[in-house]
Amino acid sequence: MNIPPQQLLILAGILFAIGVGGFVIRRNLIVVLMSIELMLNAANLTFIAASRMHSTSEVQNLDGAVFAIFVICVAAVEAAVGLALVIAFFRRHQSISLDSLGAGE
Amino acid sequence: MIALLDITALDAADLRGAAPMLAVTCGILLALAAEIVPALRPARGLAFLGSLVAAIFLEVQLIAAPAGEIFSGAFGATASASLFGLLCATSAIIAWAYSLRYYKLEAPYKGEHDALILCATLGMLIMCGALDLLTFFVGLELLSVPLYALAAFRRARRDSVEAGLRYFLLGAFAAGLFLFGAALLYASSGTLSLAGLRAASLDAPLALMGGALVISSLFFKVSVFPFHLWVPDVYQGSPTPVTTFMATGTKAAGFAFLFQVAFLMPAGAAALTGALAVATMAVGNLAALVQTDLKRLFAFSAVAHAGTLLLGVAALAAGDPVASGPLDAALYYMGAYIFTAGGAFGLVALMESEDERFLKLDALRGLGRRRPGLAAALSLFMLSLGGFPLTGGFLGKYFIFASALRADLLLFSVLGILLSVVALGYYLRVVMTLWMLPAEEGAPLLESKLLSGRLVTWLCTVMVLALGLAPGWFLERFF
Numbered sequence: 001m002n003i004p005p006q007q008l009l010i011l012a013g014i015l016f017a018i019g020v021g022g023f024v025i026r027r028n029l030i031v032v033l034m035s036i037e038l039m040l041n042a043a044n045l046t047f048i049a050a051s052r053m054h055s056t057s058e059v060q061n062l063d064g065a066v067f068a069i070f071v072i073c074v075a076a077v078e079a080a081v082g083l084a085l086v087i088a089f090f091r092r093h094q095s096i097s098l099d100s101l102g103a104g105e
Numbered sequence: 106m107i108a109l110l111d112i113t114a115l116d117a118a119d120l121r122g123a124a125p126m127l128a129v130t131c132g133i134l135l136a137l138a139a140e141i142v143p144a145l146r147p148a149r150g151l152a153f154l155g156s157l158v159a160a161i162f163l164e165v166q167l168i169a170a171p172a173g174e175i176f177s178g179a180f181g182a183t184a185s186a187s188l189f190g191l192l193c194a195t196s197a198i199i200a201w202a203y204s205l206r207y208y209k210l211e212a213p214y215k216g217e218h219d220a221l222i223l224c225a226t227l228g229m230l231i232m233c234g235a236l237d238l239l240t241f242f243v244g245l246e247l248l249s250v251p252l253y254a255l256a257a258f259r260r261a262r263r264d265s266v267e268a269g270l271r272y273f274l275l276g277a278f279a280a281g282l283f284l285f286g287a288a289l290l291y292a293s294s295g296t297l298s299l300a301g302l303r304a305a306s307l308d309a310p311l312a313l314m315g316g317a318l319v320i321s322s323l324f325f326k327v328s329v330f331p332f333h334l335w336v337p338d339v340y341q342g343s344p345t346p347v348t349t350f351m352a353t354g355t356k357a358a359g360f361a362f363l364f365q366v367a368f369l370m371p372a373g374a375a376a377l378t379g380a381l382a383v384a385t386m387a388v389g390n391l392a393a394l395v396q397t398d399l400k401r402l403f404a405f406s407a408v409a410h411a412g413t414l415l416l417g418v419a420a421l422a423a424g425d426p427v428a429s430g431p432l433d434a435a436l437y438y439m440g441a442y443i444f445t446a447g448g449a450f451g452l453v454a455l456m457e458s459e460d461e462r463f464l465k466l467d468a469l470r471g472l473g474r475r476r477p478g479l480a481a482a483l484s485l486f487m488l489s490l491g492g493f494p495l496t497g498g499f500l501g502k503y504f505i506f507a508s509a510l511r512a513d514l515l516l517f518s519v520l521g522i523l524l525s526v527v528a529l530g531y532y533l534r535v536v537m538t539l540w541m542l543p544a545e546e547g548a549p550l551l552e553s554k555l556l557s558g559r560l561v562t563w564l565c566t567v568m569v570l571a572l573g574l575a576p577g578w579f580l581e582r583f584f
Contacts, residue, residue, distance in 0.1 A: 009292060009311075016285050023278055032274060039281030046288035054295035063297045064288070067239050071284060074246045078277050081253050085273050088257060088266045101267055102338070 008049035016042035029086050029096040033079065040075045044068040122172035122182030122234075125160040125190055129227045132156025136220035146216070153201060153219045157194045157226070164191040168583055178298060179240045186234035188436050188583055189361035192443050193229035196353035197222055199443070202561035203451035204346030207458040210261055218258060221251040222350060229358035237298040238287040238319075241362055245283070245326075248358060249276045252351060256343040268342025275335045279325035286318025290369075303368055316369035323366070327359035329415055330385040333408045337392075340404035345454035348400065352407045352450055353443045360414050360439065364432050367421045375423035379509070379517035382419055385412030386524040393531045397466050399453050402531060403446070406490060409528060410442060416514070416521055417505045423512040430511060433584050434504035440579070441489060441497030441572045448565030449486040452479060455558045466535065471544025480539045482562050489569045491532035492525050497572025 015038055022035030051064030086096060093100045120127075135152035139145040164187040172182035201222060208215060224247060231244030253276060257269020291297055293312040294305035307316060325332040340348045370378065389409025396402040414435055421431040453464070456479075462468045473480040489498035502525060509518045572579060 005292075012285075012288070016281075019281065023274075023281075029270075033277075036274075036277045036281055039278070040284060043281070043284035043288045046285065046292055050288065050292035050295070053292065061295055063239070063295075064291050067242075067287070067291070067297065070239060070243065074242070074280075077246065077250055078273075078280070081250050082273050082277065085253065085257055085266070085270045088260050089270050092263050092266055101270065 005049045005053040008045060012042045012045040012049065015039075015045065027098045029089070029098060032098065033082055033086070036082075037075060037079070040071055044071050047071070118172045118182075119175045122167065122175040122180065125163040125167070125187075125194070126227060126230050128156050128159040128163060129194070129223055129230060133220055133223045133227065136216060136223060140216045140220070149216055149219065150205075153223065154198065156223065157198050157201075160194045160226075160230070161191055164188075164194065174236060178300070179237055180231070180234045181236045182234055184583075185432055185436060186361065189233040189357055189439070190230045192357045192436075192439055193226055193233065193354045196350060196357065196443050196447055197226040199353070199447035199451055199561055199565065200346045200350035202557040203349060203454040204344075205557055206555050207344060207346055207454055208259070211259055214258075218255065221255050225251040225255070225350070226354065229354055232358040233361040235362060235365070236300070238290070239297055242280075242283065242287065244358075246280065248355065249280065252276075252347070252355070255347045256339060256351075258344050258347060264342035265344060268339045271335055272339045272343075275325060279322040279332075282318045282325070283322035286315045286320075286322065289315030289318065291315075299365060307369065307371075313371060316366075316371070319366060320363075320369060323359055323363050324381075327356055327363065327414070328385075328408050328411050329381055330388050330408075330412070333385065333388065333411070336408050337401050337404045340407065341398065341400045345400065345450060345457055348404075349447055349450035349454060352403070353447045356407070356411060356414070357439050357443065360418070360435055363418055364421060364435065367418050370422050375419050375512075375514070378415060378419035378422055379514050382412045382415035383517050383520045383524070385409065385415060386521055387412075390524050390528045390531075394527070396531070399464055399466055399469075399535075400450075402466065402535070403450055403453070406528070406531070407446065409524070410446070410490070413502060413505055413521065413525075414438060416509050416517060419514060419517065420505075420508040420512040423509075423514055425508050425512040427508070427511060430508040431505075434501070434508045436584070437497075437504050437572070437576075437579070438501030441501040441569065444565040444568040444572070445486045445489040445496075445498055448482065448562060448569070449490065451558070451561065451565070452483050452486070455479075455555060455562075458555075466538055467545060469535065469538045470542040473540035475544070479562075482566050484536045484539055485566055485569060487532040487535050489573070491529045495570075495573045497569045500573060500576050 019035045019038035019042060023032055026032055026035065047064035047068040051061055054061040090096050132152055136149060139149045167182055167187040168184050171184045174181050201219065228244045228247030232241055232248060235241035235244055253269055253273040256272045257266050259265035289311050290302060293309045293315065294302055296302060296305065328336045386409050389405045389412060393402050393405035396405060417431045417435040425431050457464055489496035492499045492502040506518050506522060
């Protein structure tokens, strides 16, 4: 149960890099949305790890933990609007590939 | 620490500082209620306008007597935050006034459109006064998410849906960058408040990276080179009233916070920021020179104006000897920009709601003879955007460049001024098309009698001239 915060930060960094990489490279819209979620969750992990890092046994620093809860909520909102946009896009293009973005009718 | 809000601990200052936001919240609730209760529907416009006018009125009072830090230091009801908030609310009114006849197919959903615009305005007001990263993030998302939906509002059209999707993807990516940056800043300093971050030493690599991520996500929002690539497509594809709102309000809110967090940039980043500012002006102005589509032309011009404002941020980072100089200059510039760009995009929306052919520059030919009032207003906005003397745009530019010169950014200022001259190339081309070229055969002839559009066009015209001719009046009252 006692993972050092440094290792958590490294894990978060790797997750974030995978998210950015996926966002830039992949062309499937659903995978791109998943990559964005990965980025947000990397931030969450960092917040939680840092919250523990800055807490002592007497004083708890909960700023990061609170922020993580906000992020989870906002991620749900973004997913809702994002998926709606993907569906609207699919209705027009019959495809969820980014390659059809900007392509002719 | 973020003190968890105790509702009994709210005092009068909290309520006074939050009053503009509460007014906008009432507007949102009324707009939504009107969707449920058909009897309320005729009062929809009144609720929208009423809440925003109330917010503006309350912001003006806050400018005179700022409430200071409220909500345990999460929000700063300062004079500059109120002034930025005032501009955001004004830009929402301008966008709304031009949207009344714009939607045809989507007209039944106009109520949702207005509610979304109010939500985004509320987000802007929160962003303008945010004093910690969490508050800012909530404001940012409250601004962004409604705008994703608004950009795709004409969902029967391919370009609108694509604009919404593009804006969403890049906005969500920028939010991811911001969050990870904020998390790294928090990891290295243990605080989220800007005051705490200012006091902490931010030289650790973790903090530097966090600061860079936060700043670049803001660059995305305000469309600074090299993060400006989404702008032309999104501005062109979105419904024009939404573009109006995006170009003016979002920029004001984004720069309001960018000025707050400029301290995150390490020493020596001022030169980099200045270089980015000049690059932004260059790509915006040069690309605008060859556009034939009006919305795309204005979109590139919006990028160029973000560059000029960024020069103000660079002046702040480089240490303008007049400490409040860059922020005041940016506020004046933004004030003029809200009315000029709002009016310019708005007139495009107005003409487009009559005839879509007006989206091409060529359709403006001979308009000066057939509709002199409209052509004169559009010409004035062009001159102000180009920074002609006696207009608000000129003084805004002058204040920004003066501040940059005080901060020893000589090279960037000179390049910026030269690029402003390049910009005249396309602004004057619009004016010339309006007045000097003969009308095409079969040119659109419809004339709109939209009262709100006319009133707001007058408001923008008067404000652009007033900001140019009587700067003392504004400087005395608002600065």
